[in-house]
Amino acid sequence: QVQLVESGGGLVQAGGSLRLSCTGSGRTFSSYGVGWFRQALGKERAFVAAINLSGSSTGYADSVKGRFTISRDNAKNTVYLQMNSLKPEDTAVYYCAATSRLGLQGKEYAYEYWGQGTQVTVSS
Numbered sequence: 001q002v003q004l005v006e007s008g009g010g011l012v013q014a015g016g017s018l019r020l021s022c023t024g025s026g027r028t029f030s031s032y033g034v035g036w037f038r039q040a041l042g043k044e045r046a047f048v049a050a051i052n053l054s055g056s057s058t059g060y061a062d063s064v065k066g067r068f069t070i071s072r073d074n075a076k077n078t079v080y081l082q083m084n085s086l087k088p089e090d091t092a093v094y095y096c097a098a099t100s101r102l103g104l105q106g107k108e109y110a111y112e113y114w115g116q117g118t119q120v121t122v123s124s
Contacts, residue, residue, distance in 0.1 A: 002026050002098050002113045009094060009118030012086055016122070020081040022096030022115060030054075030074035033099045035111060036081045038092035038120075045095070050104040051079060059104040064090075086122045093117040 008020040022034060035050040049060045049070040058070050069082040079096060097111035105111065 002029060002032060004096050004098060004113055004115035006094065006096050006115045006118040009120045011121045011123065014086060014088055014122055014124050016086050017082070017084045018086065018120060020083065020094055020096075020118060020120070022079040022081075024077045024079075024098060026077075029077040029098075031100070032113075033101065033103070033105060034070075034072065034079040035097050035099065035105060036070060036079075036094060037097060037108065038090075038094045039117075040089075040092040043092075045108060047106045047108075048094070049081060050106060052102075052104060057104060059106065061106075083120070086120075088122045088124045091120060091122050093119050 003025040005023050036048040037045050039045040051058050051070045055072045067085045072079040095117045096115045098113040099105050099111045
């Protein structure tokens with residue numbers, strides 16, 4: 001069982017930056033790949049980024065490539081999402097999720113555990 005808690009969301013102007021954190025409970029957090037997803041109002045939840053167990057491999061949605069960076073610190077049981085050059089269309093609730101599947105996972109069904117989400121609002 002893994003419990004995930006996101007933090008770091010808030011209100012930022014377009015062009016600004018935010019860093020989201022996803023902290024997992026339990027000693028086995030480093031055994032899970034982690035992904036970030038987001039859901040804008042009235043839209044389906046969408047993949048944003050993923051990172052493997054060790055942090056050696058990452059993947060991104062085309063819409064955030066070059067602007068967002070996912071990383072992890074297993075000693076702190078935490079995965080980060082650094083978001084730069086934010087745009088109003090990045091406004092959404094951001095969720096982190098954990099998967100026991102190997103490799104980078106971009107589909108919701110691949111993830112067993114989910115956090116409660118953190119709101120990111122980008123003003124124009």
